Amino acid sequence: MSRNRRLALAAAGAVVVVALLALWWSQRSAGPQDGAGPEAGAGGEALSLAVDLYFPGSAYSLVRERRELAVPQDPQAQLEALARALAEGPTTPSLHAPLPAGVEVRLVYLAPDGTVYVDLASPEGAAPPPSGTTEERLRVYSLVNTLLLNVAEARGAVLLWNGVQRPTFSGHLDLTHPLLPDPSLVSREPAGG
DSSP, X not given: OOHHHHHXXXXXXXXXXXXXXXXXXXXXXXXXXXXXXXXXXXXXXXXXEEEEEEEEOTTSSEEXXXXXXXEESOHHHHHHHHHHHHHHOOSSTTSOOSSOTTOEEEEEEEOTTSEEEEEEEOGGGOOOOOOOHXXXXXXXXXXXXXXXXXXXXXXXXXXXXXXXOOSOSXXXXXXXXOBOOXXXXXOSSOTTO
C-alpha cells in the first residue's frame, strides 16, 4: 500500500472518530428526553444480565466465560460494560486476556445502523503489537463475538486503534469493513473444562 493511500486512510479514520466522538458527546450531554422510549423512564436502573465473554483459550479457539453483569438497560451502556469486562481479562485461569498489556478500551459507540465502533488505546500511541494469524484472529473476534452475540442491537463491529481504523492490526486480518461474529472460533468446551 502506498504512503499516500495510508495517509488518506488514516485521515479518513480520524474524521470518522472525531465525528463519532462529537455525536456521542452530544447525546451524553443532552440526557434523556421526554418520550425517548422505554429506557428514558427507567431512570438508568441497572439490570443483572447473564452474558458470555469470549476469551482466547489454549486450544487456539475462543472459550465462553459466563458472567453476571449489572448494566443499564441502554444497549450503548451494555456494549461499554461488555468491552471493559473483556479488557479486564478472564476469571478462569486457563484463559488468556485478549488485549495486550496496557491496552484499554477508550470508547465504545453504537451507531444508529447497529455498527459498534470500539476504540482501543495503547500506551503512548504505540502501534498494535506484532502477532501471528491465529493470535490476531482470536484478539479481534474475542471483542467482536462478545459484543455482537450479547447485544441484539449490535450488527457489526469496527475496531479502531488509537482513534484510527487501520487496514489490519498485525497484517493478517482485514479490518477495513464492519466485522460480523465468527461462532466457528468458539470452543465447545466450557471455561475451565
